[in-house]
Structures are given as C-alpha cells and as structure tokens.
Amino acid sequence: MNIILLSGGSGKRLWPLSNDIRSKQFIKIFPTENDYESMIQRMYRQIKKVDKDAKIIIATAKTQVSAIHNQIGYDVEISVEPFRKDTFPAILLAASYMHEVQKISADEIVVVVPVDPYVEEDYFKALGKLSKQAEKGEANLTLMGIRPTYPSEKYGYIIPKSLTDISLVEAFKEKPEKTDACAFIQRGGLWNAGVFAFRIKYILDRAKVLLDYTDYDDLLQRYDSLENISFDYAIVEREPLIQVMRFAGKWKDLGTWNTLTDAMETHIIGDAITDRDCENLHIINELSIPILAMGLHDVIISASPNGILVSDKEQSSYIKPYVDEISQEIMIAEKSWGGYQVLNIEKESLTIRVDLKAGCRMSYHNHQNRDEVWIVIAGSGKTIVDGAEKPVKMGDVITMQAGCKHTVIADTGLKIIEVQIGKEIFVQDKMKFELGN
Amino acid sequence: MNIILLSGGSGKRLWPLSNDIRSKQFIKIFPTENDYESMIQRMYRQIKKVDKDAKIIIATAKTQVSAIHNQIGYDVEISVEPFRKDTFPAILLAASYMHEVQKISADEIVVVVPVDPYVEEDYFKALGKLSKQAEKGEANLTLMGIRPTYPSEKYGYIIPKSLTDISLVEAFKEKPEKTDACAFIQRGGLWNAGVFAFRIKYILDRAKVLLDYTDYDDLLQRYDSLENISFDYAIVEREPLIQVMRFAGKWKDLGTWNTLTDAMETHIIGDAITDRDCENLHIINELSIPILAMGLHDVIISASPNGILVSDKEQSSYIKPYVDEISQEIMIAEKSWGGYQVLNIEKESLTIRVDLKAGCRMSYHNHQNRDEVWIVIAGSGKTIVDGAEKPVKMGDVITMQAGCKHTVIADTGLKIIEVQIGKEIFVQDKMKFELGN
Numbered sequence: 001m002n003i004i005l006l007s008g009g010s011g012k013r014l015w016p017l018s019n020d021i022r023s024k025q026f027i028k029i030f031p032t033e034n035d036y037e038s039m040i041q042r043m044y045r046q047i048k049k050v051d052k053d054a055k056i057i058i059a060t061a062k063t064q065v066s067a068i069h070n071q072i073g074y075d076v077e078i079s080v081e082p083f084r085k086d087t088f089p090a091i092l093l094a095a096s097y098m099h100e101v102q103k104i105s106a107d108e109i110v111v112v113v114p115v116d117p118y119v120e121e122d123y124f125k126a127l128g129k130l131s132k133q134a135e136k137g138e139a140n141l142t143l144m145g146i147r148p149t150y151p152s153e154k155y156g157y158i159i160p161k162s163l164t165d166i167s168l169v170e171a172f173k174e175k176p177e178k179t180d181a182c183a184f185i186q187r188g189g190l191w192n193a194g195v196f197a198f199r200i201k202y203i204l205d206r207a208k209v210l211l212d213y214t215d216y217d218d219l220l221q222r223y224d225s226l227e228n229i230s231f232d233y234a235i236v237e238r239e240p241l242i243q244v245m246r247f248a249g250k251w252k253d254l255g256t257w258n259t260l261t262d263a264m265e266t267h268i269i270g271d272a273i274t275d276r277d278c279e280n281l282h283i284i285n286e287l288s289i290p291i292l293a294m295g296l297h298d299v300i301i302s303a304s305p306n307g308i309l310v311s312d313k314e315q316s317s318y319i320k321p322y323v324d325e326i327s328q329e330i331m332i333a334e335k336s337w338g339g340y341q342v343l344n345i346e347k348e349s350l351t352i353r354v355d356l357k358a359g360c361r362m363s364y365h366n367h368q369n370r371d372e373v374w375i376v377i378a379g380s381g382k383t384i385v386d387g388a389e390k391p392v393k394m395g396d397v398i399t400m401q402a403g404c405k406h407t408v409i410a411d412t413g414l415k416i417i418e419v420q421i422g423k424e425i426f427v428q429d430k431m432k433f434e435l436g437n
Numbered sequence: 438m439n440i441i442l443l444s445g446g447s448g449k450r451l452w453p454l455s456n457d458i459r460s461k462q463f464i465k466i467f468p469t470e471n472d473y474e475s476m477i478q479r480m481y482r483q484i485k486k487v488d489k490d491a492k493i494i495i496a497t498a499k500t501q502v503s504a505i506h507n508q509i510g511y512d513v514e515i516s517v518e519p520f521r522k523d524t525f526p527a528i529l530l531a532a533s534y535m536h537e538v539q540k541i542s543a544d545e546i547v548v549v550v551p552v553d554p555y556v557e558e559d560y561f562k563a564l565g566k567l568s569k570q571a572e573k574g575e576a577n578l579t580l581m582g583i584r585p586t587y588p589s590e591k592y593g594y595i596i597p598k599s600l601t602d603i604s605l606v607e608a609f610k611e612k613p614e615k616t617d618a619c620a621f622i623q624r625g626g627l628w629n630a631g632v633f634a635f636r637i638k639y640i641l642d643r644a645k646v647l648l649d650y651t652d653y654d655d656l657l658q659r660y661d662s663l664e665n666i667s668f669d670y671a672i673v674e675r676e677p678l679i680q681v682m683r684f685a686g687k688w689k690d691l692g693t694w695n696t697l698t699d700a701m702e703t704h705i706i707g708d709a710i711t712d713r714d715c716e717n718l719h720i721i722n723e724l725s726i727p728i729l730a731m732g733l734h735d736v737i738i739s740a741s742p743n744g745i746l747v748s749d750k751e752q753s754s755y756i757k758p759y760v761d762e763i764s765q766e767i768m769i770a771e772k773s774w775g776g777y778q779v780l781n782i783e784k785e786s787l788t789i790r791v792d793l794k795a796g797c798r799m800s801y802h803n804h805q806n807r808d809e810v811w812i813v814i815a816g817s818g819k820t821i822v823d824g825a826e827k828p829v830k831m832g833d834v835i836t837m838q839a840g841c842k843h844t845v846i847a848d849t850g851l852k853i854i855e856v857q858i859g860k861e862i863f864v865q866d867k868m869k870f871e872l873g874n
Contacts, residue, residue, distance in 0.1 A: 295749030
C-alpha cells in the first residue's frame with residue numbers, strides 16, 4: 001500500500017500544547033508501554049503494524065520537518081512543501097515525488113490519509129481494502145466515508161447512490177444545518193474523512209491539465225506561485241466518476257480539547273494531583289512544576305512553556321479568538337537533533353536550555369547581532385568554533401562573539417545552557433555554513 | 438503606640454504562592470497606585486499612616502528576615518527568633534528586646550498585633566484606644582474582640598461580662614460547634630483576634646515566674662530549650678483580670694484562598710485572559726507565561742514557579758493535605774538584596790536567575806561541592822572573587838571553582854544567570870566570610 005500521510009495544520013485550537021510551529025499531531029498524549037506517543041507517531045506505527053511493507057510519504061511543510069525527524073526518526077520519506085499550501089498542491093507534490101524520485105509506477109494506487117483522526121487498526125485494514133477497490137478501476141477516485149454517529153454540523157457529507165458498502169457518489173454536501181444532516185444520514189450519507197485513493201497517473205494527468213509544469217523539480221520551483229486550492233475543490237468536486245467505501249469503525253476527529261480529551265485513556269499526563277471531588281477532569285502538564293486541582297468538573301487543564309489553559313470542556317471549542325490575542329512567542333521547540341526551551345527573557349538577553357540527542361549535532365552557524373555563551377550542564381561531546389574542534393564535558397564554558405561560526409556535536413545526550421546577549425535577538429539571525437575547509 | 442507585629446506562620450494553605458519560606462503575608466495581592474503590596478506591607482503602611490510615631494517591632498523567625506527587608510526595607514526593627522516557636526516565647530523575646538535593647542520603659546504599654554487580618558484604618562485607630570485603655574490599669578491584659586458577622590466554628594470566642602464597649606472577660610471558648618457559636622453571639626460573644634495590650638513589665642514579670650532566665654541575651658541563648666507554648670495558653674488563660682474592647686469594623690481573616698480572593702479588589706493579577714462565561718473567578722499569575730481561562734465559575738487559579746493551583750473556591754480550604762504530598766522545593770525566593778528564581782534542574786546541575794537591587798550585594802561566600810558560572814544578562818556592578826575585585830557588565834562570564842570565595846555588588850539593578858555544577862547541590866553548602874583582608 002502506498003500512503004501519502006497529510007501532516008498539515010497549525011495549532012491554535014489546542015493551545016498551549018500546539019502553536020505556530022507545533023501542530024496538534026505532535027502532542028504526546030497517547031500512552032504506550034513506557035511513555036506517550038503523538039497522533040503522528042501513533043498513526044505511523046499503526047500503518048506499519050497492519051502493513052509492514054506500506055510505503056509512506058509524509059506530505060508536510062518545512063516547519064514540521066524537524067519535529068517529524070524528532071518523533072519518527074530519519075528513516076522516513078518526507079515530501080516538503082517549500083511554502084505552506086492547501087491540500088491539492090501538497091498532494092500533487094507528494095505524488096510527483098513518489099513517481100519521479102521514488103520511482104513508483106504511475107499505475108500504482110496511492111491512498112491519501114490525514115494524520116489527525118483517532119482510529120484503531122480496523123481503519124488501516126479498511127485503507128488496504130480501499131486501495132484494492134481503487135485498483136479495480138471502477139472509478140477515478142475512491143473515497144472513504146465514515147458512518148456518522150450523530151448529525152454533526154461540522155463535517156462534509158458524502159451522499160452515496162446506494163446503501164451498499166461500496167457505492168458511486170451522488171453528491172457532496174458541505175457542513176450542513178442539523179436538520180439537513182439528519183436527512184443526509186437517513187439517505188445513507190457518510191462523513192467525508194478526507195481519505196482518497198487513486199492511481200498516481202490520474203492526479204499527475206489532471207494536474208498537467210490544470211497547471212503549467214513539466215516535472216517534480218519544476219513543480220518545486222513554481223510551488224510559491226501555485227494556486228492555493230484544496231484537493232476537494234480542485235479534483236473531487238470536478239470528477240464525475242467517484243466511489244465511496246463505507247467505514248463503520250472507530251473514527252474520531254481530535255480537533256478540539258473536548259474531543260481530544262475524550263480519546264485520552266488517562267486523566268492525567270505529567271505532574272499533577274487531584275482531589276476526590278474532581279470529575280471528568282483532564283490534565284496535561286508539560287511544565288516541570290506540579291498542578292493541584294480541587295473540586296473541578298468537566299474541565300481541561302493544559303500547561304506548557306507557552307502558557308496555561310484552564311477551560312470548561314464545552315467552552316474549549318471557542319478558544320481560537322482568545323489564543324489570537326496571546327503572543328505566540330515560541331518557548332519550546334522539537335528539532336531533529338533534540339530541542340530547546342526558553343528559560344528566561346530579558347530586554348537584551350535570552351537564556352535557553354538546548355538538549356541534543358546522542359550522536360546528533362546542530363547546524364554549523366553564526367549570528368550577526370548576538371554573542372552567545374554555552375555552559376555544558378550534562379553529557380559530553382565536542383564543539384567546533386571557527387573551525388577549531390574541542391571536546392566538551394559538564395561544566396565547560398564556551399564563549400562565542402557575534403559572527404563566530406559554531407556547532408556542537410553530542411557524544412552522549414548533551415544539555416547546554418545557552419545565554420544569548422545582544423540588542424536585537426531574533427530566531428532569524430542565523431546563517432548556516434558547510435562544515436570543513 | 439508600641440506595637441509587636443507578629444509575623445509567623447508557614448504557608449501551605451495559600452500554596453503555591455506561599456510555602457516554607459514565603460508565608461502568606463508576603464504575597465503581593467493588594468493593588469496600590471502602580472503595583473501590588475503584600476499583607477505585611479499593607480499593615481505596616483496602615484499603622485504608620487494612623488500613628489506616624491508608632492514604634493513597631495516585627496517578631497518573626499530567621500527565615501523571614503530577608504523577605505521583610507526586601508518588602509519593608511532596612512529601616513525596621515525586627516526581633517528574630519533563632520528557632521521558630523509558638524507565640525509566647527516570640528512575644529516575650531520581642532518585649533525583652535523593646536525594653537532592654539530599645540530601652541523602652543517597662544511601664545509603657547505594648548500592643549501585640551498579628552500581621553495577617555485584612556483591616557482598614559479604623560482598626561488601627563481602635564488599637565490606639567486599646568493602648569490607652571490598657572494604660573488606665575483597670576486590667577492586666579486588654580484584648581480586642583471582633584464583633585462576629587456569622588457563627589464561625591473556626592475562631593475562638595471571648596465571652597464578656599457585659600455588653601458595654603469595654604468589659605471584663607467572663608470566659609474564653611475555643612472553636613465551638615455552630616449552635617454554641619450562635620449562643621455565644623447572643624450573649625455578646627466576640628471573636629478573639631489575637632490582639633493583646635499590656636504593660637511591658639507585666640509580661641516580663643510573668644515570664645520570670647514561668648521561665649528561668651536573666652535577661653534578653655540569656656533568653657536568646659536558651660531560646661531553643663523554651664517550652665513551645667502559645668500566649669493564650671501561657672498567659673491569657675491563667676490571668677483572672679482581663680478586659681475586652683469591642684471592635685465592629687472590617688476584619689477579615691485571609692487564611693484560605695476563598696477568604697483571600699474575597700478581599701481582592703481585582704479579579705486578575707498577572708498575565709491572564711478570561712472569556713465572558715467566567716464568573717467569580719480569581720487569577721493570580723506570578724509566572725511569565727499567560728493563562729487563558731474559559732467558562733469557569735467560582736474558581737481560583739494561582740500560579741507561581743512552585744506550582745499551579747486550580748480549585749473550586751469552597752474546596753480550596755481543604756488544600757493542606759494535598760500540598761503535603763507535593764515536594765516543596767524552593768523555586769523562587771525574595772532576599773534582602775533582591776531574589777532568585779530556579780530556571781532549570783538537572784541531576785548534577787542547577788540554573789538560577791539572580792536579581793540584585795541597585796546598590797545591593799550578596800554575602801561573600803563559597804561552596805564546598807559545586808563550581809559556579811555567572812553570566813551577567815543585565816546591568817553592571819563588580820565581582821569579588823578570592824579577594825580580586827573586577828567591574829562586570831552585561832555579557833561578562835565569571836567562572837568559580839568549588840572553594841573559591843565570591844560575591845557580586847550591583848551598581849545598577851543587576852541580573853545574572855548562575856549555573857551550579859556539582860554532584861551534590863544543596864542550599865546548605867554555603868560558607869559566609871567577612872570581606873576585607
């Protein structure tokens with residue numbers, strides 16, 4: 001099975017755990033044997049479990065690449081959008097990559113799967129069936145339709161021509177009023193889960209008609225100028241021959257705190273204590289300080305270095321305009337090599353803790369407008385400062401003037417306190433260099 | 438007027454803003470023109486406003502001295518208990534200090550006042566009357582009785598012989614059941630506010646009978662071995678000739694989050710946003726990250742570097758056993774010279790931010806088991822390291838091996854990132870030295 005795993009989205013609705021650089025699929029909330037996994041980790045693992053030979057390509061924007069490497073590792077194919085676009089350009093880019101770079105035949109089927117529903121193994125088995133159904137060539141597009149569990153007003157509906165498991169599609173209906181939703185359900189209407197199976201050739205041919213481009217590299221070059229349009233609008237709505245496959249298993253959209261906590265198996269993640277009078281309370285605490293909750297009902301508490309949310313669960317779905325008011329300074333970030341957390345902010349200084357995974361390194365870079373000091377607080381490795389290599393261990397202090405090129409390479413897991421000093425401290429003040437002379 | 442201001446107590450009930458080293462009277466929650474003031478600042482200011490010549494001595498334990506200097510300044514008399522004891526030894530020590538060190542005549546009246554009720558100016562005018570009443574010598578002890586506003590089960594009651602404003606005391610009743618409380622109130626019973634006026638001589642004479650000591654210095658020497666007993670038990674309950682003065686003005690005991698927030702004039706202190714559906718919500722946020730609260734009713738949210746409390750207001754009075762479960766690591770401290778905050782904890786390293794007020798210095802000290810690195814992140818001053826003085830400014834790095842003596846003196850307000858490195862890092866690993874050769 002070939003899968004394009006769509007990993008998009010920004011994260012205002014799950015603030016403070018998601019934000020401009022950490023989308024909701026990277027929040028670790030699902031318990032595993034010793035730890036917690038994120039939506040993307042869970043889905044990647046589930047696909048591989050059901051089909052160990054599945055060829056997965058993650059279609060995403062540049063800003064998520066580090067987090068994906070951090071959570072899934074380096075042994076993963078990623079189709080990186082140079083600019084964030086809607087689903088049509090993103091899917092097309094990934095399909096082109098599959099065909100031209102990965103040399104997958106254009107006659108093969110690919111299944112497009114969003115990264116964020118909460119599902120079980122039966123869902124991935126259904127994806128396999130969907131792929132096989134598409135293989136038959138009875139339609140140009142084969143969609144998965146979720147059997148509705150209530151007349152939701154926030155999903156799109158697929159109206160099938162018949163009530164069979166596989167049916168031609170009669171119509172699509174966008175987010176209906178409740179009465180219409182009830183009527184759709186009575187007619188066998190299904191939720192559109194954003195899962196599409198098609199022959200790679202189909203999308204490449206359609207794109208050649210719609211867009212003026214020659215090949216993958218050309219597409220990448222022109223990406224910025226491509227129309228920002230959804231796959232539904234560009235392809236699905238214009239295609240007369242579509243089949244839908246009914247899926248009646250577990251499928252949950254975890255887009256709000258209310259739905260997300262609904263899918264959580266534990267009530268508390270992180271350091272927290274509750275009294276006996278708490279009911280239907282969920283706490284996710286990513287801070288290193290304890291939370292004590294007393295006498296709360298139907299509440300979500302979510303804390304990270306970016307901020308603290310305390311909300312009635314129902315109310316939490318209206319979070320977006322409030323988060324818009326809050327400064328989205330990035331206080332914590334996962335990188336392919338580890339991550340960092342902001343510890344202190346002053347007018348002309350910033351202090352962060354940098355964590356490198358064993359064997360990893362940050363890029364060789366410099367800054368124009370700030371000096372930096374590193375103090376190694378755990379582990380060992382080596383630094384390269386203006387070309388000079390030096391082993392470092394706990395307690396070592398490295399000072400770097402603005403302009404000086406530097407990197408650090410972790411032998412063991414390595415932790416560093418980095419103090420940045422300068423009148424203008426911006427993340428953007430960073431120039432990367434090739435290592436070696 | 439001579440006043441012994443009793444500043445005792447630890448702070449579990451107002452966790453996380455109070456803790457083992459910061460009692461509730463140091464939490465800044467009362468708005469002033471530009472800032473917030475604490476209970477102790479408020480009370481000190483109020484006394485001075487009503488009687489600018491009042492001689493105030495603050496009776497407290499060693500652990501609070503730094504915080505008192507930080508909040509009230511250095512121009513304040515403090516009677517420091519070498520060990521924390523109950524009110525009888527603490528009051529006796531302060532009275533001895535007044536008489537022997539401050540040379541206040543033993544014939545003068547002193548009024549003992551707890552630091553933590555929330556009161557207005559009329560309370561301090563009443564203290565003046567109480568002092569004058571005690572001066573008349575009609576009784577050995579003159580107490581203030583608060584007119585009850587409800588049949589509380591958590592206060593002690595004073596039963597007067599008559600219903601006049603000043604009356605002899607018939608009996609004391611400890612924390613009664615509600616029906617008894619109602620009966621006491623019908624008989625004119627008053628809450629015991631812990632305010633006592635007496636001639637200094639009276640307490641010194643009584644103490645000489647009860648304890649074997651010669652003078653103030655001797656008392657200080659023997660302090661550890663003194664019986665740990667309350668003033669009520671040691672003195673009040675054994676004294677037959679007591680008067681009580683009725684006080685009907687505002688008096689609030691701010692011992693729990695519920696009562697404390699009741700006295701707050703603003704609903705939000707610190708960085709926080711609430712939606713329109715929040716009702717009777719109070720937020721005190723001492724963290725540098727924002728809090729967003731949605732759809733909460735009758736809730737207190739209180740956040741500091743020590744932890745985060747989210748509690749139903751009623752429920753918050755049962756906080757103590759839960760706080761007992763929480764590690765009371767000190768994450769933030771106010772010192773006479775400024776303060777510090779813990780930013781990061783590793784197994785063998787601790788990173789803190791040290792803030793010095795302009796003109797202030799920390800003690801000249803060393804550590805046996807840890808190295809330290811200072812990076813100046815704001816301001817300027819000078820360091821003395823093993824006797825060598827050096828000016829420092831933003832960006833300067835100072836490294837200190839274990840054993841090396843050091844201090845820093847702030848010219849302007851000075852901020853330092855201090856990284857401690859060592860296998861065993863304890864606050865106690867600190868030896869102080871005199872400066873100079």
